[in-house]
Amino acid sequence: MDEHTFAGHNGRSVVLDLCFPCQSFWFDTRESLALAPASTLGLFRLIGEHTGKPNPTDAELAKCPRCKGRLRLTKDMQRMTRFEYLRCPNGHGRLTTFLEFLKEKDFVRPLTPQQRAELSQSVEFVNCSNCGAPVDVGKAGACSHCGSPLSMLDMKQAGALIDQLKRADRTGQPVDPALPLNLERARRETEATFAGMVRDSAFLRDLSATDLIAAGLHAVSRWLKP
DSSP, X not given: OEEEEEEBGGGOEEEEEEETTTTEEEEETTHHHHBOHHHHHHHHHHHHHHOOXXXXXXXXXXXXXXXXXXXXXXXXXXXXXXXXXXXXXTSSEEEEEHHHHHHHTTOEEEOOHHHHHHHHTTOSEEEOTTTOOEEETTTOSBOTTTOOBOEEEOHHHHHHHHHHHHHHHHHOOOOOTTOOOOHHHHHHHHHHHHHHHXXXXXXXXXXXXXXXXXXXXXXXXXXHOO
């Protein structure tokens, strides 16, 4: 894994270990909470710039980089979203993929039938964000290989996070990275955003090369570049 240094609270530095080939990173205990707002923005930009199809790995053989203990698969839930990660049995930290990290932060949600219909007008097949298998958008709402539902990045949720982090970085105020938005309002706004994105040439180009969530992450990365 590659080490990346980010600014933390109170002038401290936080070193995160990232592996771009397997699309995952290692969090030492409470490291994610120690990131300064600007560093959280930097982390999202870094994920967006390097997201892609993960290389197959044998997760059962993964070991803690601190104590070499065998990592244990852990299933959890944030609000109504299920996610999983590999944790150290001795409490040193956890290994999580980019996709599972986004699920944990409530940034990923299944496509609605309306969104599937909208998307099918532009593309016939998309790659599963979990295993990479092709999915016929017009016929299936989930991957036939791994059972994962067709999901997308909640663009309004991501946009709200970016706005709040920018404000917090200027004012030094604490940030709630979960951002509990009004769900019905977010649903309506995301529908409108998605309808516009599926006609955007850059989004469609990224979609053909990756998957729905990766294409959304690339879009977020473009927002952050200025």
